Amino acid sequence: MISRTWTRFRGALDYYAAMYAVFVVGILVPVAMITLSLTGLSGAATALLGIVCAAVLFVLFVPSVPVEWRDVMRSKPIVVRVLWSVAILAVVLVLARLTQFILDADNVDSSLSAEDDFLVKKSHLTGYISGALVAEDDPANLYNRHRYESPQADSVLPSVLPQDRDAYLYPPPFLLLPRLLLVFSHDFGTLRALYYSLYVAIVLIGMLGIARWVGGKQGGVLAALTPVVWLSLPTLATLQIGNIHVLILYVGGAGAMVLFHLRRNVFGGAALAFAIIAKVSPAILLVYLLVQRRWRPAVWTAAFGGIYSLATLLIFGREPWRHFLSDGTWQKLASGEFHEFVLVERANQLVNYSPYGLPYKTNIMGWDIGDPTGPARLVTNIYTLLLVILVAVTAVRIHRRLRAGAEGARFRAENLAIWLAVLTLASFRAPFGPWVYIAVGAVWMFAVYAGLMRGSKRNITLLTVAWLVVAVYNENVYFTLVAQTIIYVACFAVAWRASGGTEAEETPGVDASKPEPVGAA
Incomplete structure (x- = not known):
């Protein structure tokens, strides 16, 4: 076997x-070394095993690279190939450096930006873990953000210093994920390293699996650009601050739709249901499925939603659900009332x-409209209506093409783009949709x-400029308005264009491959 x-x-x-x-090796091996270090191995033993792991993974992965992935890069000009190689090396080096910050939060020089207090002190995992513990110890205050800021919090919750503690602002079933992590340890530093390792590995395997x-x-083009997606600031920042967004929305949501396409309805339902209970916005894909009358995926998603909800009830009791539903917490989250304390800061x-934030930016530009809350809700409602219409129309157009026999790599890529x-677009429906992590969806699109x-x-040229504007950030109100306008227009336009079919421009024989199993990567 070794010889073969x-x-x-x-x-x-x-x-x-x-x-x-x-x-792949440059990203996964540091992750493996983090996991090995958590077992208590010495530094020398961890380094030796890391080298062995890198060699084995390199030998195993090379033969699995599809021919199309190689041909895409082989056909490009030398300048493009050089830039592609530089992007890969840059990603590997940046993540190797970031790994040091994940293992030691005091090592701020290894952060993406040592001068940025937000990146250095922010960790969404603090809110996830603290929420699970509050749900067990003091469930009545699960959605009381002041509970997480009180002096009593440090006596009950694990220390997260030198980072700030986040509040829990997710539906009750999402508590299952941090509760699972707490099985391994109650030390936040250990949990942070473990969570980062799992996050990076799953996202990488998921993205390459979807490209395959x-x-x-x-x-092939998507696989070749995957290192560029990882090199974008939204991706790197999301990995550092640990927001679940990329994993849940773009691997969980898109991955679930891929599984439905492959008729793996059970696994797809489990993935999409968890994406919905974590972020809510992926529920827009249920509209897509129902319009196409794909009942089995929708039923399996609903079934797993019920399973997760029941498991939450059994583990944490009724209090989290009571406060989320009967106390109106879900309405406050949806209306923006829960985020008012955030949006007071420039x-x-x-x-x-x-879109909820547009009236606030209007005030920043000097156009005094008074209290922006009312206009913000109106703009959000109009945006939501347009989004639902877009989803319904694109679902119908794709369904018609599917019944007409549409298939192949181009058709699959069009579905993924939609x-x-x-x-x-659904992610930005939330009252507070930070560029830091939500923009990564547009970068991947x-x-x-x-x-x-x-x-x-x-x-x-147009795609490159759009990518650059979305993938970077500047604290200028006009820049942010241009960037978010590009995201909205691009997402609406791409979804509409892809649903109707894009013009074929294929190299003979290149697009003839059949879809391979998602896990093959």
Whole structure:
């Protein structure tokens, strides 16, 4: 078996397969070393096992790189290939540096930005873990944000210093995830390292698995641009602060739709249901499924939603549910009342890319409209109506094409572009939709659309400029308005264009591949 594996490796080894392997190995091996260090191994033993793990993973991954992924890069100009290689090496180096900050929160020099207090002190995991413990010890105050800021919190909850403690602002069933993490440890530093490791590994495998499912030239372009997606600031910032957004929405939501496409309805329902109970906004995909009369995926999603809810009731009792439902917490979260304390700060008003935040930015520009709450809710309601219409229309158009026999890599990529677009738009339906992590959906959508559009200089330039504006941030109110407008317009336009079918511009023989299993990557 070893001889056969080595033979396959030597036969498949070329520059492009090796660089893909460097990307995967460079991200997963530090994650494996974090996990090994948590077992109590010495530094020398962890380093030795890390080297062995890197060598084995490199040998195993190279033969699994699809031919289409290599051909896409092989056909590009030398400048593009050099930039692609630089992007891969940059991602590996940045994440290796970030790993040091994850293991030691006092090592701020390894943070993405040592001068940015938000990135250094913010950790959403503090809210997840604290919420699970409050739900067990003091469930009546689960949604009382002052409970997490009180002096008594440190006597009950694990210390999260030097980072700030977050409040829990999620539906009760999401408590199942931090409760599962607490089985391994109650030390926050250990939990932070474990959570980061699982997060990075699942997101990487999920993204490459979805690219492999797309297949053909479109899947090759998406795979080639995956390092660029990881190099974008929204992705890196999300990994550092630990918000569950990328994992739940873009791997859980999009991954669930892929599983439904492969008729793995049970697993797809489990994934989509958990995405919904965590972030709520992925429920927009239920509208998509129901419009297409795909009853089985919808039923399995509802069934797992019931299972998660029942498990929450059994583990944490009735109090979390009572306060979330009967006390109107869910209404306060949806209406923006729960986020008023956040939106009073100018910095938060600027970073908020939600339509709800537009009236606040109007005041910043000097157009005094008084209390922005009323206009903010009106704008959000109009935005929500337009989103639902978009989802319904695109679902109908895709369903008609599917019944007409549409298939292939291009059709799969078009479906993925729609799912990412509507998930991104639905995420901004929340009253507070920070650029920091929600913009990553648009970045990934651009990567998908790059494989669908015609490769003219004009199209490439427009896509690159749009990507750059979305992937960076500037504390200028006009810049933020331009950036969020690009996200809204691009998501609506891509979803509409993809649902009707994009123009084929294929290299003969490249797009003929069949979809491969999602887990094959």
